Amino acid sequence: MKRTEEKKIKIRIIIVGVIFTVFYLVIGAKAAYEQIYRGPTLSQKAADQYEKMYYASGKRGTIYDSKHKEMGVSIDSISIGAYPKKIKDKKDDSKTIAKYLDVNEKRLLKKLNSKKSFVWIKRHVTPKKAKNIKDLNFEGVDFIKEHTRVYPKKTIAAQLIGFSGIDGKGLEGIEFYYDSYLEGEDAEQVVIKDALGRGFDHEKRVSDYNGNNLILTIDSTIQYIAERALEKTVNDFGARSGMAIIMDPKTGAILAHAHYPFFNLNSFGKYDRGLWRNRAITDPFEPGSTMKTFLAAAAIESGYCSPDSIFQCNGEHNIEEELWEGAKEKQWKTLQQIIKFSDNNGAVKVAEMIGNKNLYNTLKDFGFGSKTGIDCPGETSGSLKSYLRWSKVEAGTISYGYGISVSAIQLITAVSAIANGGVLMKPYIVKAITDENGQFVSSFRPQRVRRVISETTAKTVRDIMATVTTSGGTGVGAAIEGFKVSGKTGTARKINKKGEYEKGKCIASFIGFAPGDNPELAVLVTVDEPQIKHSGGAVAAPAFKKIVSETFNYLTITPQIAAVRK
Amino acid sequence: MITKNRKKNSGGYDFSLLLPVLLLVGIGIVMVYSASSEVAFKKYGNDYLFLKKQGIATLIGIFAMIVFSYTPYRLLRHFSYLFLITGLGLLIILKVSGMGYEAGGATRWLRFKGFSFQPSEFARFALVIYMAYSLSKKHENIKNLYIGFLPHVIVLGIFSALIFMQPDFGSVVILAIITWIMMFVGGVRIMHLTTSLLLILPVAVYYMMTAQYRIQRLISFLDPWKYPRDEGYQIIHSLMAFGTGGLWGSGIGQGYQKLFYLPEPHTDFIFSVIGEELGFVGVVIIISLYALVLWRGIIIAKNTDDLFGSYLALGLTVAIGLQVFFNMGVALALFPTKGLTLPFLSYGGTSLLLNMAFVGILMNIGRSG
Numbered sequence: 022m023k024r025t026e027e028k029k030i031k032i033r034i035i036i037v038g039v040i041f042t043v044f045y046l047v048i049g050a051k052a053a054y055e056q057i058y059r060g061p062t063l064s065q066k067a068a069d070q071y072e073k074m075y076y077a078s079g080k081r082g083t084i085y086d087s088k089h090k091e092m093g094v095s096i097d098s099i100s101i102g103a104y105p106k107k108i109k110d111k112k113d114d115s116k117t118i119a120k121y122l123d124v125n126e127k128r129l130l131k132k133l134n135s136k137k138s139f140v141w142i143k144r145h146v147t148p149k150k151a152k153n154i155k156d157l158n159f160e161g162v163d164f165i166k167e168h169t170r171v172y173p174k175k176t177i178a179a180q181l182i183g184f185s186g187i188d189g190k191g192l193e194g195i196e197f198y199y200d201s202y203l204e205g206e207d208a209e210q211v212v213i214k215d216a217l218g219r220g221f222d223h224e225k226r227v228s229d230y231n232g233n234n235l236i237l238t239i240d241s242t243i244q245y246i247a248e249r250a251l252e253k254t255v256n257d258f259g260a261r262s263g264m265a266i267i268m269d270p271k272t273g274a275i276l277a278h279a280h281y282p283f284f285n286l287n288s289f290g291k292y293d294r295g296l297w298r299n300r301a302i303t304d305p306f307e308p309g310s311t312m313k314t315f316l317a318a319a320a321i322e323s324g325y326c327s328p329d330s331i332f333q334c335n336g337e338h339n340i341e342e343e344l345w346e347g348a349k350e351k352q353w354k355t356l357q358q359i360i361k362f363s364d365n366n367g368a369v370k371v372a373e374m375i376g377n378k379n380l381y382n383t384l385k386d387f388g389f390g391s392k393t394g395i396d397c398p399g400e401t402s403g404s405l406k407s408y409l410r411w412s413k414v415e416a417g418t419i420s421y422g423y424g425i426s427v428s429a430i431q432l433i434t435a436v437s438a439i440a441n442g443g444v445l446m447k448p449y450i451v452k453a454i455t456d457e458n459g460q461f462v463s464s465f466r467p468q469r470v471r472r473v474i475s476e477t478t479a480k481t482v483r484d485i486m487a488t489v490t491t492s493g494g495t496g497v498g499a500a501i502e503g504f505k506v507s508g509k510t511g512t513a514r515k516i517n518k519k520g521e522y523e524k525g526k527c528i529a530s531f532i533g534f535a536p537g538d539n540p541e542l543a544v545l546v547t548v549d550e551p552q553i554k555h556s557g558g559a560v561a562a563p564a565f566k567k568i569v570s571e572t573f574n575y576l577t578i579t580p581q582i583a584a585v586r587k
Numbered sequence: 588m589i590t591k592n593r594k595k596n597s598g599g600y601d602f603s604l605l606l607p608v609l610l611l612v613g614i615g616i617v618m619v620y621s622a623s624s625e626v627a628f629k630k631y632g633n634d635y636l637f638l639k640k641q642g643i644a645t646l647i648g649i650f651a652m653i654v655f656s657y658t659p660y661r662l663l664r665h666f667s668y669l670f671l672i673t674g675l676g677l678l679i680i681l682k683v684s685g686m687g688y689e690a691g692g693a694t695r696w697l698r699f700k701g702f703s704f705q706p707s708e709f710a711r712f713a714l715v716i717y718m719a720y721s722l723s724k725k726h727e728n729i730k731n732l733y734i735g736f737l738p739h740v741i742v743l744g745i746f747s748a749l750i751f752m753q754p755d756f757g758s759v760v761i762l763a764i765i766t767w768i769m770m771f772v773g774g775v776r777i778m779h780l781t782t783s784l785l786l787i788l789p790v791a792v793y794y795m796m797t798a799q800y801r802i803q804r805l806i807s808f809l810d811p812w813k814y815p816r817d818e819g820y821q822i823i824h825s826l827m828a829f830g831t832g833g834l835w836g837s838g839i840g841q842g843y844q845k846l847f848y849l850p851e852p853h854t855d856f857i858f859s860v861i862g863e864e865l866g867f868v869g870v871v872i873i874i875s876l877y878a879l880v881l882w883r884g885i886i887i888a889k890n891t892d893d894l895f896g897s898y899l900a901l902g903l904t905v906a907i908g909l910q911v912f913f914n915m916g917v918a919l920a921l922f923p924t925k926g927l928t929l930p931f932l933s934y935g936g937t938s939l940l941l942n943m944a945f946v947g948i949l950m951n952i953g954r955s956g
Contacts, residue, residue, distance in 0.1 A: 030774065034901055035889060038885035048921070052915075059830055060830045060834075063830020067828070067831045
């Protein structure tokens with residue numbers, strides 16, 4: 022009896038053990054259910070509570086011109102967003118908000134009904150409007166400090182500077198090219214909050230997110246001078262468009278980079294996209310007679326010629342507007358005269374003398390056919406075929422600028438090499454990057470690419486080019502009293518869609534530098550399809566003169582100073 | 588078979604019991620620190636506060652365990668009435684003396700010279716010893732209603748009434764279940780046990796319904812997501828902790844729910860913090876460790892020839908096991924919230940000290956049984 026009772030007790034003890042084991046298994050099963058099966062849902066719910074989106078949009082850096090004037094600057098603005106999950110009465114709220122903010126009610130409601138954790142209601146509103154909404158105390162509506170990009174100089178250097186979009190991302194021009202430097206850091210970040218709403222991660226100061234500033238080589242006053250002159254020229258001649266570039270030939274720094282027609286960076290969306298393009302960098306064109314400059318350089322450098330070498334030409338002066346149509350009355354001209362009068366036939370003769378290879382190599386050394394490496398997006402390399410593939414006609418036409426295409430930046434860079442004594446410089450737009458406190462992050466020094474021609478050759482070519490602006494020369498319109506001005510005109514016929522050269526559609530250009538023997542400025546002016554007059558000498562040379570003389574005025578470069586510097 | 592067991596347990600420590608307990612205590616210290624440091628820092632300016640206190644309690648607990656493991660458990664038999672009266676006395680003092688310390692709407696703690704103490708924990712200990720003593724003594728007449736059943740129910744009733752008044756419903760439930768299980772094992776008629784249960788049930792239900800906070804707890808338990816800010820707050824944050832932990836957990840110290848979301852993250856809801864930081868894997872390990880402790884206790888109870896020792900071992904094992912079950916069940920929303928700690932793991936000196944003492948006694952029973 023006692024034995025059996027003891028046994029029963031032991032059995033009951035085991036029963037208790039088994040029951041508790043079942044209890045523990047139930048716990049384990051429930052844990053598996055909550056942690057494995059329901060885990061993702063629960064953790065999302067948890068995250069919704071303790072994660073708060075924190076928008077620390079660092080300010081985009083400022084773009085300054087070389088005189089530290091603001092070209093592009095970000096100012097504080099407020100954007101309104103919403104956490105759809107936290108909004109209870111979506112229909113009612115969207116109605117009210119739509120009314121206050123002047124946004125489409127249906128579209129707003131659609132946004133609020135979306136599954137996204139955050140949506141924008143309206144970006145960049147005025148503080149007053151934001152306050153109106155704030156006062157209504159909507160749950161789930163958030164106000165985020167953002168920045169709006171403003172371009173105080175509006176149209177100035179618009180194609181060069183480019184712009185940034187609503188998210189503060191650079192879309193065009195310098196804004197695009199230097200976006201990684203300019204942009205403020207990490208615009209949004211998740212901050213973990215405890216139940217009392219305090220952040221646990223150490224929040225960075227917003228200023229830590231600020232982007233860097235750019236200091237351009239552009240001087241906005243010179244830019245303004247160039248733009249006004251360009252505007253006047255294009256309008257006076259009923260042209261389609263124009264470009265003007267001013268370079269410091271010694272360094273390759275771009276002082277002005279003008280395109281016409283203008284567009285206002287603050288409302289870029291209202292303009293035709295075609296206007297946004299930095300055409301001086303991206304668009305190749307047939308340069309025409311300005312190329313003779315480099316032909317002359319090749320001729321002198323080759324040693325076969327001197328300025329006084331005589332060539333038998335077909336007798337037509339300044340035949341640019343009529344393509345080379347074969348020999349007429351024969352006439353003897355020196356190399357210098359060929360340049361001065363821009364004699365295509367003479368140019369062909371010069372090219373024949375120095376040979377294709379020589380010409381090709383010199384052009385190549387001047388940077389044609391390859392990118393200059395300027396710090397702008399979308400640069401074209403133009404086209405310069407290898408001399409081995411030149412046809413007989415091409416071998417001649419290339420000498421006066423057909424059958425080759427160049428960009429405006431290539432042209433000004435190449436001519437600067439002649440101006441500075443024979444060294445090709447790399448053109449650049451940004452001379453320094455500074456942080457928000459103005460401390461230098463990096464600065465860019467002028468970069469030599471290569472020596473193209475000897476100093477003597479360069480001087481000889483400069484002298485030849487100086488005759489262009491003297492009496493009888495094609496570029497006499499560019500002459501500035503008291504200064505020696507070297508230059509070369511160009512009047513290039515445009516090719517139409519059929520691949521034919523079209524009469525009356527030209528690119529008139531002038532390329533040059535001054536003061537003649539120690540050039541401070543190299544300037545290129547091109548005018549697309551001038552109507553009243555067509556030649557570079559008539560259209561572009563006066564613009565060149567206006568730009569250079571006004572800029573000299575601004576820089577207080579006087580004939581005396583120029584002489585002393587010489 | 589019995590001799591074999593005796594041999595096994597005759598000398599040194601019972602590692603199959605000691606090891607899981609020490610592991611749990613060790614994990615407990617780490618998790619108490621992880622769970623409490625932010626709260627301790629924000630409230631008291633010292634993130635090590637609870638870690639330090641728990642560390643001291645652990646040392647005292649281990650000392651108590653060693654002392655009890657060498658104290659012949661049979662001596663406890665002589666103290667059963669003394670403990671019972673002390674337990675009652677402490678509960679009465681808590682009620683009338685004003686030395687009670689109120690937390691969360693209930694007075695469950697006695698505070699004496701900076702030392703807090705929970706009388707209901709001691710009452711549980713006293714009741715287990717009394718039950719073991721009484722059941723073994725009345726073994727022959729256990730089937731008798733007036734000898735085997737009623738006296739125990741009356742003692743339980745007195746304790747329950749006093750603890751009800753704190754109020755601490757959870758402890759009453761645990762006390763009642765321990766008593767019932769011990770009576771069941773001791774051989775009290777199943778008839779008595781079930782009939783009385785049916786009689787008590789309406790009383791319990793009535794009691795549940797009379798206190799507003801209990802109704803709220805019940806409602807929130809049934810549908811916590813409906814009351815995320817009010818009654819359901821604790822439960823859903825506990826569940827979120829488990830859900831966030833997933834399979835592998837977010838790593839020790841990496842949990843978020845303890846950051847003022849979970850009430851009492853280092854005491855009542857330490858299991859939720861474990862669930863979040865150590866994941867399901869950690870939860871399974873913890874449950875397994877408790878299962879080892881449970882079965883070691885059950886085996887000791889089964890293998891002990893001495894009835895008092897056997898009942899005592901079972902009572903202590905059940906006391907620990909029930910508290911584990913209810914604490915975890917609350918954290919996982921199987922039960923409405925109760926203020927129960929998780930043995931060995933939760934922060935709390937009384938709880939740790941008593942549970943370690945229980946282990947010491949179990950070891951002694953195992954050794955001498």
